[in-house]
Amino acid sequence: MNPSTAFATVMVDELIRNGVREVVLAPGSRSAPLALALAQADRAGLIRLHVRIDERTAGFLAIGLMRGSGLPVPVVTTSGTAVANLHPAVLEASHSGLPLLVLSADRPPELRGSGANQTTDQLKIFGDAVRLFHEIGTPSKQPGQVAYWRSVISRAVSIAVGARTADPGPVQLNCAFAEPLVPDHLADWPEPLDGRTAAWTTVHPGAVSPSAVSPGPKTVVVAGDGASQSARLVAEAGGWPLFAEPSSRSRIGPSVISTYRLLLAASGLAAEIERVLVFGHPTLSRPVSQLLANPAVEVIVVAPTGRWPDAARRATLVAPALEVTGPDDPAWLERWQAADALARPVLGKLDGLSGPVVAATMGEAIGADGMLVAGSSNAIRDLDLAPVVPIRTVANRGLAGIDGTLSTAVGAALANAGPTYALLGDLAFLHDANGLVIGPDEPRPDLRIVVLNDNGGGIFSTLEQGAGEYAEHFERVFGTPHAVDLQALCAATRTPYQLVSTRDDLRAAVERTVAGIDVIEVRFDRSTLRAQNAAITAAVREALG
Template identity: 35%
Template structure:
């Protein structure tokens, strides 16, 4: 590896990202560690550089430039107390809402906190006086690092420009030698640009989005978790005009109340379909538009990461747009409705028919899914979803339950909303969150949760002693962490049960009794169905379903295999 080539590509990438975003002024405080970036800025035809030796004055100078122009200005300094001297002007910029992009060069990690000269703790040095702060990786030859740089630089720029405007801080560690190759070509960026609006978009942005959607040959809509109250009618009108397949995450709540004239476009079985490598290879899109977060499905994430669509538009109101797999090419910072108002009338294509046909195959296999396998949690989930009444809500646990929701919750004309804690995907606090949901929505509520997750938050039931609730809790008790049975750890017998299976041997009848909840324990799908159909006579009902981790894995894999065969 030629370190000079790598360093040059790194600093030229950062320069290109700034210029590409329309930021073309940099105020440089001379210093040694910042040499590569200073060279990159000075040698760029599109970057106007200003020198000010005194860092405190340099920062205020940049503040004046940004205040007068209304556009972000770059500040660059070396490591050590030079960084500290920027702080007064940064504080002013924060409270005056002036956009600054502060780049502070830093020592590499091995020279931090070991007594090296000009090395201070620069991480989060500006505290609450910046809107965004990130410590960049050292230069290396790594495509994932390039994706990281592209996305995080654009997040920083977007944060600086988003009301209230303000300063952002990017700490850049650099290892000697610090010289670059001025003749080296500019690197190719993996991200295009941001399209910004709010409840509506400017005409030039609408025209650009219209053109991108119009020119697509094989287009796809992805709907992740969306805000409550989204205008579903507007969403389906947008989808119908494009005639593109809509991959609906269960938390989008677009699998419910699906209009009949859009029924075919709603693709809910994409997780199972994309486990088929042959289908995934034949169904690669050239254009994707995503609303909301990246969906739960891991096969979908891998499919998108591997295929890398040429155009990937993410509609996300936050400047910190979500792109965990590094495929977004255009960030549309606006409310979903601003984009959904754009109508692009297209005809259904063979690409769309490929998806709808495959979805039919998978759906028929879910419809005829064998619920007689002892210990299978998929059968429990399927029966629960079929019995959810119109006008009810479901809260799902974050581990195996939400994946069973993704697999077995089929599109419906019923009004059923689904919720889950997927911000950090943790298993704690689920019971409490479900009760909070029910209190807000005042509709019959169901909670699908695993035994470990229920144990984490059994105190969440305390709230039922103070208020009235209508809650049915289904505890899937597989005596431990069921999701680990799907991971590579399960193939290693050594210590699997003690470290991952974590069986507790606990049941929950006594907990139900303590809270005066209606309780039943069942061990088969048939018994579960009978229990579901019984009258609910108490505000809180708990149905504990005993399952088997090994049988559950085998049943799920058999279903995925049947989908593969059906597609073949």
């Protein structure tokens, strides 16, 4: 067995021993030893392999698999620009704390910098975005190689999942493969290739001590992306209002204020807030950002890792966890609940298939058993205004980009045991249309994709540049109309497609059994978005008296 084949065999085996169950592969020549070892493991039922022709799509497919399963996922590429195409997914994994394992194939050092085909400097190509970079080195038959390989792989997985640091994130192992790149079995390997019965190295997590927080100041709990149930538990223990984003995994229970975004902008309650407890990574709401930047408000950030969100740089305390010493005066939460009850009917009166109506309709139709992948821009903000429904919602909020959304949804659906749905805008759909390109021999998910098509960048209509004084250049540089026929685009990949124009049609389309991938398009006129948002805020203000 040649060194490259031996190394690939050991790497795949050690990844499996460390809990890896899904692997994404983009094809290439230099990565052939790993590709063949992975295909063999897939055939043996030890892992599930997913092959994609586009490295960026492959990276975001891995993101989706991790969001759906919570397990580390390797993505394997060949050398050269293939590695660079993973950068957006690496950044998303870094900011979201996802254990992405980048296994980049490379030429041996003596062939680099020579002008050879597909060679570039891949060392630390992702900079500080990865928690670990390690250059494996050219495999050889020297004694101790197997222990070295297994130790490095085990350590890389441990660092990726945050076993000691509680700071999970992507890692890169740069793997130098020398020819021959295919098995030859012409020589015996000088030492056993098998390892211990489990992972080569087991890492135990460190202890986390909570900080005490007492009742008194008028407190609200903000739960951003990935906050988990800890935000809900703290809010309920203190009797405080909970402002939970859709992907926070804490948007449930009596403390949730479903219209918090509107109430912060339209009610006088916002001016009374004295303390904010921040969980996760809040990114959706300008009113929340303004609240966190208010110098009169105490900000406490809960972050079990060495990284924490504090965009306004106003946090007075960063704690690994919080322990509430006792419940607060219930009158504070009751006032927010009463305001929420007055504001909610305003959204219920919206006519037609506006974004909030589509989000609410999907929530009703999906139910608690489904999983929803939310695209960035308007899609997740529409969900943020929807009634509270206990749907597992995931989203790429680490950087809140629109790239890779379809592939993320495909990966999440492949990792999910139940039906999976995606809600995204037309630009996010077009940006990752390659995510619908899945080979005939690849595992296929059950995924229903709902596209909010306003023929361009609708979210910009609601921001400063959407004001009338900038109308002269708005359409070209912000609105960016594309006039793409989504039905024809779906037909190119033989993806079933349906256009809906009424709420009843949408409900019927979403409620159908999800079998395979299909697309539902809902069309909007984005020129009305700015006025619609202003009207909703005004109506809430009037309802509150």
